[in-house]
Amino acid sequence: MPKSQKTVRILIQGIVQGVGFRPFIYNLARNIGILGNVRNTSAGVIIEAQGSPNIVQQFYQRIKLEAPALSRIETMERIAIPNKLYEDFVILHSEIQPGAFSLIPPDIGTCPDCLRELLDSTDRRYRYPFINCTNCGPRFSIIQKMPYDRPFTSMVDFPLCDACKQEYEDPTNRRFHAQPIACPVCGPQISYYVAGKFLAKGEEALSHSRTLIQNGGILALKGIGGFQLVCDAHNTEAIKRLRRAKLRSDKPFALMAYSAEIIRRYCEVTGADLEWLQSPQNPILILNARDILLQHNAPGQCTLGFMLPYTPLHYLITEAGPAYPDVLVMTSGNVSDEPMLIEDEGAFAGLSSMADGFLSHNRPILNRVDDSVYKTSKIGILPVRRARGYSPDPITITEAIPAVFSAGALLKNTFAITKENRVFVSQYMGDLDSLETYKDYEHSVSRYFDLFKFSPEIASCDLHPDYLSTSFAQHFASENNIDLIQVQHHHAHLAACLAENKLPLDQDIAALVYDGTGYGEDSTIWGGEILIGSALGYERAGHLQYLPLPGGDAATRKPYRIALAYLHALGIPVNSSLPPASYCPADESAMLRTQLEKGINVHLTSSMGRLFDAVSSLIGLRQEISYEGQAAIELEAIADPNEDGVYPYEIEAGIIYPTLMFRKIIMDLNNDMNPSVISARFHNTIASLSVEMIKHIISDTTISAVALSGGVWQNSALLSKTSRLIREMGLKPLIHTLLPPNDGCISLGQAVIAGCYQKRKN
Ligand code: ZN
Ligand code: ZN
Numbered sequence: 001m002p003k004s005q006k007t008v009r010i011l012i013q014g015i016v017q018g019v020g021f022r023p024f025i026y027n028l029a030r031n032i033g034i035l036g037n038v039r040n041t042s043a044g045v046i047i048e049a050q051g052s053p054n055i056v057q058q059f060y061q062r063i064k065l066e067a068p069a070l071s072r073i074e075t076m077e078r079i080a081i082p083n084k085l086y087e088d089f090v091i092l093h094s095e096i097q098p099g100a101f102s103l104i105p106p107d108i109g110t111c112p113d114c115l116r117e118l119l120d121s122t123d124r125r126y127r128y129p130f131i132n133c134t135n136c137g138p139r140f141s142i143i144q145k146m147p148y149d150r151p152f153t154s155m156v157d158f159p160l161c162d163a164c165k166q167e168y169e170d171p172t173n174r175r176f177h178a179q180p181i182a183c184p185v186c187g188p189q190i191s192y193y194v195a196g197k198f199l200a201k202g203e204e205a206l207s208h209s210r211t212l213i214q215n216g217g218i219l220a221l222k223g224i225g226g227f228q229l230v231c232d233a234h235n236t237e238a239i240k241r242l243r244r245a246k247l248r249s250d251k252p253f254a255l256m257a258y259s260a261e262i263i264r265r266y267c268e269v270t271g272a273d274l275e276w277l278q279s280p281q282n283p284i285l286i287l288n289a290r291d292i293l294l295q296h297n298a299p300g301q302c303t304l305g306f307m308l309p310y311t312p313l314h315y316l317i318t319e320a321g322p323a324y325p326d327v328l329v330m331t332s333g334n335v336s337d338e339p340m341l342i343e344d345e346g347a348f349a350g351l352s353s354m355a356d357g358f359l360s361h362n363r364p365i366l367n368r369v370d371d372s373v374y375k376t377s378k379i380g381i382l383p384v385r386r387a388r389g390y391s392p393d394p395i396t397i398t399e400a401i402p403a404v405f406s407a408g409a410l411l412k413n414t415f416a417i418t419k420e421n422r423v424f425v426s427q428y429m430g431d432l433d434s435l436e437t438y439k440d441y442e443h444s445v446s447r448y449f450d451l452f453k454f455s456p457e458i459a460s461c462d463l464h465p466d467y468l469s470t471s472f473a474q475h476f477a478s479e480n481n482i483d484l485i486q487v488q489h490h491h492a493h494l495a496a497c498l499a500e501n502k503l504p505l506d507q508d509i510a511a512l513v514y515d516g517t518g519y520g521e522d523s524t525i526w527g528g529e530i531l532i533g534s535a536l537g538y539e540r541a542g543h544l545q546y547l548p549l550p551g552g553d554a555a556t557r558k559p560y561r562i563a564l565a566y567l568h569a570l571g572i573p574v575n576s577s578l579p580p581a582s583y584c585p586a587d588e589s590a591m592l593r594t595q596l597e598k599g600i601n602v603h604l605t606s607s608m609g610r611l612f613d614a615v616s617s618l619i620g621l622r623q624e625i626s627y628e629g630q631a632a633i634e635l636e637a638i639a640d641p642n643e644d645g646v647y648p649y650e651i652e653a654g655i656i657y658p659t660l661m662f663r664k665i666i667m668d669l670n671n672d673m674n675p676s677v678i679s680a681r682f683h684n685t686i687a688s689l690s691v692e693m694i695k696h697i698i699s700d701t702t703i704s705a706v707a708l709s710g711g712v713w714q715n716s717a718l719l720s721k722t723s724r725l726i727r728e729m730g731l732k733p734l735i736h737t738l739l740p741p742n743d744g745c746i747s748l749g750q751a752v753i754a755g756c757y758q759k760r761k762n
């Protein structure tokens with residue numbers, strides 16, 4: 001070996017496993033004449049590279065510049081090591097390093113190369129439903145432990161055939177070391193079942209499934225992260241049946257179409273929308289509908305949630321055929337409020353009343369992941385639900401914090417664990433008030449602890465004493481003998497928005513935290529909160545006037561009760577022709593009045609979500625709801641974008657009083673004003689009172705940014721109006737673009753608050 005040779009060890013961390021990273025290194029090294037080796041470890045990818053100093057430097061630079069599209073290098077370190085003799089450049093077997101961990105790649109939609117082969121009748125994987133490569137296919141959903149290698153995935157039971165093995169071992173092949181690869185000879189197979197009985201496999205299984213859909217039946221399909229229920233999106237009878245069986249009378253169903261051209265028939269698709277639809281993550285994207293042809297899939301809305309196929313099986317089930325529907329309903333296969341089913345047995349039992357046939361397969365799903373949901377809006381593409389394709393990618397924050405486990409909230413739960421400056425927010429778990437979801441939550445928490453080799457120094461949870469996530473965290477903390485921090489719900493929203501927007505965690509900001517429900521420091525229900533603070537602490541600078549909520553959370557299903565309670569409390573006389581009054585049965589109305597007068601089972605709330613419910617009822621739009629947020633969503637849907645009127649309101653000592661607004665809305669109603677105008681004026685009023693509050697509370701401070709967090713901000717009409725007004729004040733609006741503004745972001749907020757607390761204590 002010439003003396004001029006130099007040898008370095010390079011450690012690369014980030015998303016570098018399961019994304020074609022080692023083959024890339026291998027080919028690059030061979031191309032430029034580097035000797036040495038590369039291996040996957042649970043700490044990341046480690047390379048030993050030998051060559052002339054010049055070539056080693058070039059190698060190092062080109063890794064950074066040319067890394068595979070799906071990879072993400074977070075850190076890259078090199079140290080010189082003593083020269084030794086290498087004969088070649090090779091890929092070594094993976095090794096496990098105790099205590100270390102590396103990033104876990106999310107599931108990735110079928111890539112264009114694999115799609116081409118899927119449709120190529122001369123290819124040996126022609127129409128094979130599990131075709132994938134280093135650039136695409138299942139990842140997180142099939143991983144049992146790290147490092148990410150075939151024996152630690154659910155592909156362990158499918159030994160490679162000779163042809164696949166050759167591709168797997170050939171560094172020039174695009175399937176080189178692709179862990180989930182398979183073919184019709186050696187890989188998983190699809191099967192079709194009716195009433196739990198096997199009927200057919202392969203092409204025949206597929207053709208039974210398509211016939212079923214075409215004839216108006218409902219198919220249960222085992223996807224990548226769980227079962228889905230599928231039917232013809234044009235068939236109103238099938239949809240009605242699906243709604244009845246799922247106990248889901250109005251909540252929108254997600255749709256899938258084979259191509260973006262088909263989606264364009266029904267929705268407006270901008271260039272940015274198209275990019276998101278076609279991204280390797282393939283989320284559901286809520287788009288503006290162009291006509292009402294498919295609107296029975298999303299009643300009361302003017303939008304439709306569409307996605308493109310993201311597995312070979314989805315391509316095969318959506319592809320065109322004579323008289324075959326161009327759009328399919330593709331909704332989670334779960335029993336109402338429970339998590340998606342992932343195993344045949346459970347699906348056969350749980351979905352038997354909904355599905356007429358089952359298209360399943362024998363590749364086990366190890367981690368349940370729902371489809372992710374985003375929404376198009378005037379101000380960009382906004383997250384609604386973060387799961388498949390995104391989890392468990394971490395959120396990077398501005399400083400390293402101690403290891404935290406945060407339990408999240410109750411509804412739309414996510415939990416999180418932290419590692420230095422990264423927060424691993426779990427995929428969407430659902431509502432923890434269902435026992436099955438809670439079991440899934442416990443299972444997922446321990447799966448994350450294993451995968452990330454995680455042991456926390458501190459735990460955090462919500463302040464609410466009755467959340468299942470709170471009691472879980474309490475048990476967890478006492479069992480592990482670590483501190484537990486209980487974080488006020490809206491403070492967690494503020495901190496989540498701060499952290500996600502990559503501001504220093506100790507920087508004070510203002511926050512408009514508007515949501516449905518959060519347990520307040522004074523034991524009332526908060527939700528229309530104007531806060532000042534950082535991850536270190538907060539102050540409640542203002543809030544909506546407390547108003548009575550009869551029957552607590554149960555009333556949230558009946559907006560007319562909220563409207564009547566508010567009018568009663570505000571001393572506004574109620575004419576019997578007013579929509580909530582005429583809707584409310586006479587005996588209930590008498591009972592409600594007694595309840596309010598005597599204060600029996602009446603809770604006080606400053607909730608912004610409830611204010612939207614009340615207005616939606618008041619103008620006769622929605623008196624009872626069947627899914628969370630329905631009244632507000634429908635109120636947003638009708639708002640006239642060209643109306644700029646604002647209702648009067650009062651603010652005194654930080655409290656927002658809506659009495660004048662209610663009176664004016666009733667006057668408008670009496671004057672037969674169009675509800676779209678009233679709705680728009682209401683939205684304008686909330687935007688305007690919000691910025692007035694901000695102006696007031698930040699005078700004499702150096703605050704320059706305003707966080708908009710909480711489920712109410714899923715209302716993009718309100719979000720775009722308010723953020724424009726904030727910008728006009730010379731301040732920076734902080735909105736959620738990585739995590740949803742709803743309670744899916746709470747675990748991030750809890751994590752950074754507890755992390756900062758622990759760091760300053762240490
Ligand atoms: Zn591929
Ligand atoms: Zn094979």
Ligand code: FE
Nearest residue numbers: 515710711743
């Ligand atoms: Fe919330």
